[in-house]
Amino acid sequence: MAEKKKITIFEILVYIAYAFFILLGLVWFLVSLAGSKHFNIQAFVIVLVFGIQAYYRNRITNLILGLISLGCSIFMLLDVISIYNLMAKGAIFDGFIKVMMLLPIVGIILSGILVFSYTKLSFKDQES
Helix, strand or coil: CCCCCCCCCHHHHHHHHHHHHHHHHHHHHHHHHHHCCCCCHHHHHHCCCCCHHHHHCCCCCCCHHHHHHHHHHHHHHHHHHHCCCCCCCCCCCCHHHHHHHHHHHHHHHHHHHHHHHHHHHCCCCHHH
């Protein structure tokens, strides 16, 4: 008989990370396509790579994608802080700024999940 594999909470978190980065890339792609009418290759590659990874679920690719997306998320957070001059004394944090700060912070957290999924899912395979 075929054994049923139990899906762990950590695997669900990995799929949430995939969905976040796919949706982020897709929204970026559609906004740039609608706004400037050009094909945004970077956004398309993000959607393509994370879509393929969600299908094949390679652990070492999770580690690589997690490290790359971690660096990009940190850069995006610092870019938002710099562009809107949020370190100034009278900086105003309206709803738009809060969302622009929340997206890279969520990206950093989900990138960490992708990085640690390499070890967590490797240990899971050894146990069974």
